[in-house]
Structure formats: C-alpha cells, structure tokens
Amino acid sequence: MKRILVVAGALLLSVGVGIAQQDKVKQDQDVMKATGRAMGAVLSPMVKGEKPYDQAAVDQALKQFEDTAKRLPTMFPESTKGLKAEGDFSASPKIWEDKAGFAAKIASFAKAVTETKAKIKDLDSLKANVPVIGKECSSCHETYRVKNS
Amino acid sequence: MLRRILLAMALAGIAGLGVFWWLTIPAVVAPASLAPHTPNLANGLVAFNAGGCASCHAVPNQPDRLKLGGGLAMPSPFGTFYAPNISPDPNDGIGRWTEAEFVTAVLKGTSPQGAHYFPSFPYASYQHATVADVRDLFAYLKTLAPVRGKARDHDVPFPFNIRRNVGVWKWLFVDGKPYAPDAARSASWNRGAYLVNGLGHCAECHSPRNFLGGIVAAQRLAGGPNPEGEGWVPNITQKGTLAGWSVKDIAYFLETGQTPEGDTAGGSMARVIRNTSQLSAEDLAGMAEYLKSLPPIEGPPRPKRAKSG
Numbered sequence: 168m169k170r171i172l173v174v175a176g177a178l179l180l181s182v183g184v185g186i187a188q189q190d191k192v193k194q195d196q197d198v199m200k201a202t203g204r205a206m207g208a209v210l211s212p213m214v215k216g217e218k219p220y221d222q223a224a225v226d227q228a229l230k231q232f233e234d235t236a237k238r239l240p241t242m243f244p245e246s247t248k249g250l251k252a253e254g255d256f257s258a259s260p261k262i263w264e265d266k267a268g269f270a271a272k273i274a275s276f277a278k279a280v281t282e283t284k285a286k287i288k289d290l291d292s293l294k295a296n297v298p299v300i301g302k303e304c305s306s307c308h309e310t311y312r313v314k315n316s
Numbered sequence: 317m318l319r320r321i322l323l324a325m326a327l328a329g330i331a332g333l334g335v336f337w338w339l340t341i342p343a344v345v346a347p348a349s350l351a352p353h354t355p356n357l358a359n360g361l362v363a364f365n366a367g368g369c370a371s372c373h374a375v376p377n378q379p380d381r382l383k384l385g386g387g388l389a390m391p392s393p394f395g396t397f398y399a400p401n402i403s404p405d406p407n408d409g410i411g412r413w414t415e416a417e418f419v420t421a422v423l424k425g426t427s428p429q430g431a432h433y434f435p436s437f438p439y440a441s442y443q444h445a446t447v448a449d450v451r452d453l454f455a456y457l458k459t460l461a462p463v464r465g466k467a468r469d470h471d472v473p474f475p476f477n478i479r480r481n482v483g484v485w486k487w488l489f490v491d492g493k494p495y496a497p498d499a500a501r502s503a504s505w506n507r508g509a510y511l512v513n514g515l516g517h518c519a520e521c522h523s524p525r526n527f528l529g530g531i532v533a534a535q536r537l538a539g540g541p542n543p544e545g546e547g548w549v550p551n552i553t554q555k556g557t558l559a560g561w562s563v564k565d566i567a568y569f570l571e572t573g574q575t576p577e578g579d580t581a582g583g584s585m586a587r588v589i590r591n592t593s594q595l596s597a598e599d600l601a602g603m604a605e606y607l608k609s610l611p612p613i614e615g616p617p618r619p620k621r622a623k624s625g
Contacts, residue, residue, distance in 0.1 A: 207578025215564050256582060298572055305573045305580040305589070314547035314583050 188246050195242045196252045198235055205231040206304070210297050213290065220290040229284045232300065236277035240270065251315060259313045269311055276303040340483020342426040343492070345447075347416035353451050360456025363449045365594040366515040367442065371587040372399040375463065381590060384409070385463035390436050391545050394529060395472030397436040405462035418454040419447060425486065432482035434470065435489070435529065441517035444495040449515065489530040505609065508602030516592075516603065521584065522552050524616045537607075538615035547583060548618055555612035566604035570595070 205228035212218040213225070243262045251257045262269050283296040364370070370381035376388045384403040389396050403409040410418065417428040425432060425439035433439065442450075475481065495514055497506045512518050523531045524540030539551035552558050558566060565576045573581040573589035581589050592600065 203578030205578065206574060207576050211568065211574055211576065211578065215568055217562075217564065301572050301574050301580070305586055308580045308582065309586040312582070316546045 188250060191244075192247050192250050192252050192258075195238075195247075196254070198238055198242065202231055202235045202304075205229075206297075206301065210293065214294050214297050220293065225287060225293065229280065229287070232280040233277075233284075236273065236280055239273045239276070243269075255315055256308075256312050257315055259311045262311050269307075272303075272307040272311065276300075276307065279303045336480075336484075339487055340432075340480050342430055342432050342483065343420075343424040343486075344426055344430070345416055345420040345424060347414065350416055350419065350447070350451070353448065355455030356452045357456050357459065359449065360452035360454070362595065362599070363445070363453040363515055364456055365591045366511050366599070367445075367453065368515075368517065368588055368591040369402065369453075369457075371584070371591060373402045382460050383463055384457070384460060385465055386467035387465075392436060392529070392543055394434075394476040395470060397434060397470045397472070398467045400467050401463060401465065402457065403460060403463035404458050405464055408464055408466045409462060410457065411462060413454075415451060415454055419450050422450045422453070423447070424492075425482075425490070432479045432486065434472070434479075434482060435485060438517040438520045440490050440531070441514060441520055443490055443492055444510070444514035446494060485528065485530065488528065501609075502605070504598065504602040505605050506602075507599065508604065508606030511595075511599060511603050512606055518552065521549050535613055535615055537610060538613040540616050542583070544584065551613070551615040552607060553610040553613040553615075554608070555614055558607060559612065561608075563601070563604045563608045566607055567597070567600040570600045570603060571597075 209224050209228040213220050243258055245263065247258070248263045249260065279299050279302075283299055287293050287296050369384070372388050372390065373384045373386050374381045374388075375383045375385040384401065385408075386399040386401040388399040390399065401409040404411045406412050413421075413428055420426050421428070421433065421437075422439060422442050423445065424443070425435070425437060427433055470477075495510045498509070501509075519531055519536050521543060522539055523536050524538065525543060526532055537552050539549050539556060541547075542549050550556050550558075561569070561576055569575055569581070570589065570592040572593065573586065575581075580586070592603075595603075
C-alpha cells in the first residue's frame, strides 16, 4: 500500500511538474508576444507613418525590449526543452544544443536595445534604429525558433 | 493476322515514342535572336535581388550572399535537389557560358548541354521575366567572385531522374509567355505583378501543387503545404493573413521582415527577405499594391495541428 502511494505520489508530482512547465512555456510565449506588440503595434506604425511620433510610447516599447532582454537568459530552462507552444512557432532544440550561440544572440539583442535607446529621439532616429532591433529579432528567430508542423 | 496486329502495335509504339521525343525537345534561345544590348549592371543587381538567386545559390552557413558556389539542399517529394554553382568560375560555375546559354537556362530551363533542368530551378516563374533583365543579370553575375567546387549531384530516384520526362512537365506547366502588362492598371501595379510572378517567383512556394508537382493554377498564391517538408506556407491572396495587412504593411514586411503583429518572417521567408530588403521602395510598393489587389482565394485545407505537449 505504501509503495502504491509513493508511486502514485511520484506520478502526480511529475504530472504537476509537466503542467507547470507547460505553463512556463505559455508565460514565456506571452513575453515574446508583448515584445512583438511593442514592435508591431507601437514602433512600426510610427516608422510607416501610420501613427504620429510619441516619445512616451517609444520609451515604453523600449522598456519592454529591455525587460525581454533581461528575461531571455532564464526563459528556456532545461525543463522546457522539447515542449511545444500553442500557435505557429516553438523553441528550437538548438537553444539547448548550442547554449553559447543562443547566449550570444541574447547579448547582441540587449546591446542593440541599449545602443538604440540612446539614439532614438525623434522620428528620423526612430526610422534609422528600429530596423537594427528588428534584425536582432529576425536573426535569432531564424535559428532558434521553429515552425510548428 | 497476329503478325499484322503486332506490326500495328509496334508502329503505334514507335509513333508514340516519336511524339514523346518531339514533345520533350528542350527549348533553346538562339544566339542570333538576341539583338545588340549594352548591359545595365545596376538593373542586373535588381534582377539578382528580385530573383532571390542568393537564397538558393549562395554557399550555405556562411554570411556572404554573393558567394554563389551553391550546395544548398532542397528536399521535395521527388527527391533532394542541390543548388548548383552559378559563380563565374570557368570550371565549376557559369564562367564559360555564353549569354544565349544563360538566357536559355533562365527563361527555358534548358542547360548549355541541352538537357532539361528540374523545376526546382523556378523557370516556371522566371520565364515571365524580360530578356533584357536576364541579360543584365548575366552581366551582373559575371562581376562576382568565382567560387571553386561543384555542388553534389541531385539525389532524385527513378523515374523522376529521367530528365527527358521534365519535357512533359514543361509542356503541362510552362507556357513560355513573357509578362503581359495590364493596361487598365497603374505602372506600379504592373511592375509589382511582373516582380511577384516573374523573377520574384513567390508562387513557387506560396501555391499548392498537384501530384505531378505542378502549381494548381486555380489556387495560385493561396498557400499550401511546405514543398520543402515541415509546416505550412501562408496564403498570400486576400483570403489569408494579408487581408488584414495594408499595402504599406506588405511593403514594410518585404523590406524589414517585420509583420504588423511585430513578429518576424519565419522559415525560408527569412532568406527571401534578405533579398527583397535590397529592392527599392518603388519596387516593394508595386509588389505590395499587386498582392493587395489579388482576389481572395481559398487555399487547400490545412490539416489540424498535432496536439501540443
């Protein structure tokens, strides 16, 4: 009886851990989505001329990028390796296979955010610097993100 | 009597072979048909970027997109193709090619040796490009650095490895017509349509294909399973995601790879953006204007995704 309880407990615990990890994947995905919104709903429309330049909104978007850059190094623990996210994309196994390369991408993103933040003061400087950040997004996604089949 | 039947069958067989042979003769552009032309290298560069040559012919896993040594593997339901060396190297690339041979390769899909290229080389789209653009492209390619080394042979099993059969495929899916401008539309729209359907060869990935590997004409640009394997290629008619994108959004995406949702181009499209980002604002605006004008076309049904977890 005791054994059964132990086994059942262990099973429950592992299921619990599994659910928790899937939640973690969802949370991380939400961070990436918020990052995307800062780009797609705030900065890109200004660059495209669909919205007027708004320094407060720009600052907020850049703050989101800084926050994401800070979270990224701990966002993909060993325990979430191989888990699929809902939606179109999931983390590539390369994140765990090439940790040094992935860390370098995060560092490069963080650097780009810091540097561009110091430069963005008006629409022209925004237009010049948003693509710098955009390239960081693309180049990391290209290697470390995969399409869900 | 039996002898006569056998004779008739043999004759029918020979006639059939004759028709097959005649039907599958690789088309060639005669050198004499090319009028004198002063190459425009700047336009050749535009053709190079619009054609996305570097996406497949640049040596994989290195940053220089002008190093056209080939070697990229392109998996398909018919086998794996390997992009050849198109650098100006005289032995391994196109260094010894004549202009007419190059124009023939791009517009007709026929090699200098007179064999059909496999349609993994998107001549079914390139055929709509102008001869002048292709001649400029040739002149531009000749200015790039030669790269040594041949790519490995295609890994295509029987019967798809019989190149003569590609002649039938061409007869079915290649009409040989240059782009015909639509006078009712703006110059910008026509430029966009020319780039999307010709050099840009967007339909090659963004359309469903039938069991022969031909594009399903009625569902052109309506997306479908990724011809290279995993995943799904988006519908880029006004039925798909692009219905919610403005003309500006589409042009901005082609320039930067950024979607209006703030996401970035995924899969092979990241490589495509590296080319389209080099195009002029006018060309991108034209492509966006054309794509936005496409009627909504329902693509093939997307299979339900495997449950996550």
